[in-house]
Amino acid sequence: MRKLLSGIAFLSLLITGCSNSYQKDTSRLDLIKKRGELICGVSGKIPGFSFLGINGEYKGLDVDICKSFAAGILGDSNKIQYRPLTAAERFTAIKTGEIDILSRNTTFTLSRDSSGGNGLSFAPVVFYDGQGLMVKKESNISNIEDLQNKSICVGSGTTTEQNINDVFESKSLPYTPIKYQDLNQVIAGYLQGRCSAMTSDRSQLAAARSGFKNPEEHIILKNVLSKEPLSPASDGADNKLADALRWIIFTLITAEEEGITKGNIDEKVKLAKNNPQLKSLRRFLGVDGGLGEKIGLRNDFTINVIKATGNYGEIYERNLGEDSDVPIPRELNQLFKNGGLHFSPPFN
Numbered sequence: 001m002r003k004l005l006s007g008i009a010f011l012s013l014l015i016t017g018c019s020n021s022y023q024k025d026t027s028r029l030d031l032i033k034k035r036g037e038l039i040c041g042v043s044g045k046i047p048g049f050s051f052l053g054i055n056g057e058y059k060g061l062d063v064d065i066c067k068s069f070a071a072g073i074l075g076d077s078n079k080i081q082y083r084p085l086t087a088a089e090r091f092t093a094i095k096t097g098e099i100d101i102l103s104r105n106t107t108f109t110l111s112r113d114s115s116g117g118n119g120l121s122f123a124p125v126v127f128y129d130g131q132g133l134m135v136k137k138e139s140n141i142s143n144i145e146d147l148q149n150k151s152i153c154v155g156s157g158t159t160t161e162q163n164i165n166d167v168f169e170s171k172s173l174p175y176t177p178i179k180y181q182d183l184n185q186v187i188a189g190y191l192q193g194r195c196s197a198m199t200s201d202r203s204q205l206a207a208a209r210s211g212f213k214n215p216e217e218h219i220i221l222k223n224v225l226s227k228e229p230l231s232p233a234s235d236g237a238d239n240k241l242a243d244a245l246r247w248i249i250f251t252l253i254t255a256e257e258e259g260i261t262k263g264n265i266d267e268k269v270k271l272a273k274n275n276p277q278l279k280s281l282r283r284f285l286g287v288d289g290g291l292g293e294k295i296g297l298r299n300d301f302t303i304n305v306i307k308a309t310g311n312y313g314e315i316y317e318r319n320l321g322e323d324s325d326v327p328i329p330r331e332l333n334q335l336f337k338n339g340g341l342h343f344s345p346p347f348n
């Protein structure tokens, strides 16, 4: 019996030993390169962020972030498989390896980041959001207090669910949450009158309203109930992939800070190559310094990223700018130097 037990212990040591070294040596980043394709989890239901157009192509800020990852890792922003996921499915999809990365209106929180929680790794924030409430104009509801004893439609498996509860409890206001699996169900519940308000990230409320028959009949209350910094995420056990994602997002922000765009990138590369004194530009564009190699990417990965999607400001304008289908003022999503929160650490 003792022999059998020690045999089992030896075998399990062997197995865990092997699986640990496998974890350490093989990054998902290498797997993506080997596969030649990035598997990106998205929502697919939010205009302006990730939405399947009539031509069968995904569009939006979250989709452009997937494209910038594919361009930075594989040198080709078209090598992507999109996987639409509900809020409740998204974290399991990362942990089981069904997707490489999640680019889906997901709030960066301690519980999701920690190894004792969902065990994710969050890339830098790509959209600073906050939770809001949308009501029908005809309801005459103008603030949270007016929602006392009313029903509110909310998506389950979200930060939204917890925040709405926190806010109403802290004000000692009774209310009834009506929970649904995804945004389309929340919208349907709200439009069919099952609840007096729907709550979600304010960006999602704006996106949802843009698709309504009569958008002007709905108002988003001015109350901001929470902080919702939305970030792409990957498996927290994989530092190599996390480093690559982090610096691809910072590439988009640095490019905007430095005025480098999809339209002038070739000119900037020429400038950097011909001027040895332009030290920081040369490092950023991979002419000197070998920075890409340090994070498992090509030294000129920044050029591929900017050529594919343009800088952060270009991505924002294309999907959420004044002339887009879902115009959302940039506010917190401006660069820090323009009064917002986006700022990149140095490419040194």
Ligand SMILES: N[C@@H](CCC(=O)N[C@@H](CS)C(=O)NCC(=O)O)C(=O)O
Pocket: 043, 044, 045, 046, 085, 086, 087, 105, 106, 107, 154, 155, 156, 157, 158, 159, 160, 181, 182, 183, 184, 186, 199, 200, 201, 204, 228
């Ligand atoms: N940012 C919040 C909420 C994001 C969220 O996923 N919201 C719900 C709707 S309330 C949703 O599923 N939206 C998109 C979809 O249905 O695909 C979070 O990370 O929990």
